[in-house]
Amino acid sequence: MLPFNDAVELDLAQKSLATRAMLEVAQVDAGHVAEEIALIRAFYEADAELAQIPFDSLLAASSQAAPLSSESFPTAGQRDLVISSCLMVAYADGQFSQAERDAVLAIASSIGMPSERFEALDDIIQDHLLSQLANLPDAESVAKVGEELAHPG
Numbered sequence: 001m002l003p004f005n006d007a008v009e010l011d012l013a014q015k016s017l018a019t020r021a022m023l024e025v026a027q028v029d030a031g032h033v034a035e036e037i038a039l040i041r042a043f044y045e046a047d048a049e050l051a052q053i054p055f056d057s058l059l060a061a062s063s064q065a066a067p068l069s070s071e072s073f074p075t076a077g078q079r080d081l082v083i084s085s086c087l088m089v090a091y092a093d094g095q096f097s098q099a100e101r102d103a104v105l106a107i108a109s110s111i112g113m114p115s116e117r118f119e120a121l122d123d124i125i126q127d128h129l130l131s132q133l134a135n136l137p138d139a140e141s142v143a144k145v146g147e148e149l150a151h152p153g
Helices: 012-026 033-045 048-052 055-061 076-091 098-110 115-133 139-150
Strands: none
Touching: 012 033, 012 048, 012 055, 012 076, 012 098, 033 048, 033 055, 033 076, 076 098, 076 115, 098 115
C-alpha cells in the first residue's frame, strides 16, 4: 500500500515546492524527461487550485534546486507524500538510476526525512510497482523487473 494518507494536505506553496522537487527528479536522467514532465503536468493541471501558478513557471524554475527545508513540509505525512511522489517520478521510466536515487535522497534530506524512512518508502514504492505487475502471465518478466527495481543502474 502506498504511504499516501488522504488526510494529508498541502497548501498552495507546498504543492508548488513538491512539483518543483518532482521536476528536478524528472530532469536528472535525459532519457525520458519529456514523458516524465508531461506526467507531472497532467497531475498538476488536474488540481484547480494550482491554476494560480502556471506550470511553465515552475518548469522554468526547475533548473535551480527548489528552496526546500525541514519547515517546508513539517509533518511526517507531508514528507512521505512528497518523497513518495518523487520516487514514483524516478521509477516512471522503468529505471531508477543512481543519479535519480541521489537526487531524491538529497530532497529527502533537505526536508528533514531520516534516511531510514527514505529506504522504507523506496521499499514500499517498489512493492507497489511490483504488485501492479502481479497479474501478468509471464512470471519471468515480473521477476526481471523486480530485480531491476531492487538494483538500480
